[in-house]
Amino acid sequence: MRTALTDLVGCRHPIVQTGMGYVAGARLAAATSAAGGLGIVAAATMTVAEMTGAIRSVRERTDAPFGVNIRSDAADAPERVEVMIREGVRVASFALAPRRELIARLKDAGVVTIPSVGARRHAEKVAAWGADAVIVQGGEGGGHTGPVPTTVLLPQVVDAVGIPVIAAGGFFDGRGLVAALAYGAAGVAMGTRFLLTADSPVPSEVKRAYLAAADTLVTTRVDGVPHRVLATPFIRSLERARLLRAVLNGARFRKVSGLSWAEMLREGRRMRHGRELTWAQVLQAANTPMLLRAAMVDGRADLGVMAAGQVVAVLDDLPSCAELIARIMAEAEAALKALPGG
Structure with a gap:
């Protein structure tokens, strides 16, 4: 299927596999790209050397x-950015709008720049x-949304910009791909669906928690920004949290994160800068990256900070990336043929 994205x-x-922190490493990105999609390495949670x-x-x-x-x-x-250029990476992806000078540097080097946005004005x-394309995530998507x-x-975004638009948030099958194309998108981007594949490095116990999940919720209690996650007991306790509970949680999860109190508060202040965060949110925000790592890398499903799109409720298998992409394309072909005049 040829589109402006391909x-x-x-x-x-x-089909794009999104850059999920602690999930989208070399193994998942390579499996996606080898199967014909666009795999993205989530380097924001890596050192430059990693x-x-x-x-x-x-x-x-x-x-x-x-x-x-x-980031x-x-x-x-x-x-x-210089590493990406030197190593010949085809696409630079950004979870936040990249600065104008970063886009210019990448374009000068021939790297395709694709930021992710959640509002029309950001896409514009x-x-x-000078961005080459944009991933637009609706509220159904997991993580920050x-x-x-x-x-x-x-x-709205398709009508507002003259570059390829990739749709994200709520996609998991061929019917969704056809719907996105009908809206004018050049393809779809998926996170939760690729997280739940055989090629995903997420520990099996965490995958089981995802497959058993029936609900997600959007909370600001994780890091002060709307964040769609699995509705675990831990997350529901955060929703009821006050400062004292946040302090207790901070003490508990400081041991998991390995941060000192000084490091945790310093990180919290950095994340609070420019945002209207309560100190309870600051304390939780400082722990968030390591809590995500504890679940996605260490298999601590009990910690409960597991980003998930609403599609998690309808997913019940763990195909390989090759099987998943082949299935989606077959479903898309069948959906197109089923349309009047198809």
């Missing part, structure tokens, strides 16, 4: 195009700055 990045199918190693590991596994996701607000973002801004559903946000 033409832009050189993948065979208009990121470089992950890029080279993907290269050893496949010669298909892939991307790397970094545009990281102090070492320019260094990471990065398009004006906005309030507008994909079915409302996607057509």
Whole structure:
């Protein structure tokens, strides 16, 4: 299936695996790209050296195009951009709108730049700055998310920008791909669906927790920003938390994170900068990266900070990336043929 996305990045199918921290490493990204989609390495949770190693590991596994996701607000973002350029990465992905100078540097080097946004105005801004495409995530998506559903946000952005738009939030099968194309998108991006594959490095006990999940909720108690996660007992306790409970949680999870109190408070202050966070949220925010790691890497499903899109409630298997992408494309073909005049 040829679309503006496949033409832009050189993948065979208009399917993107999103850059999920502690999940989308070299193994998952390579498996996705080898199967014809666009795999993205989540380097924001890696050191520069780890990121470089992950890029080279993907290269050893496949010669298909892939991307790397970094934080545009990281102090070492320019260094990471230079690594991507030097290592010949095809796509630069950003969870936050990248600075204008980062986009310019990447474009000068021939790297395709694809930021992720959750609002039309953000899409318009990065398009004006020279972004090559944009991933638009509706409120159904997992992790940090906005309030507008994909079915409302996607057509707004398609109409507002003149670059390829990739739809995210609520996609998991071929019918969804066809629907996104009908809205004018150039493809779909999926996180939760790729997290729940045989190629995902997430521990089996955590995958079982995802497959058994029936509900998600959007909370600001994790790090002060709306965050869609599995509705675990831990998350529900955070929803009821006050400062004292946050302090107790901070003490408990400081041991898991390995942070000192000084490091935790310093990280909390950094995350609080420019945001209206309570001190309870600050204490939790400082622990969030390591709590995510504890679940996604160490298998601590009891910690409960597990980002998930609403589609988690309808997922019940763990296909390989190759099986998943082949299935989605077959479903899309069948859906197109079933349309009047198809």
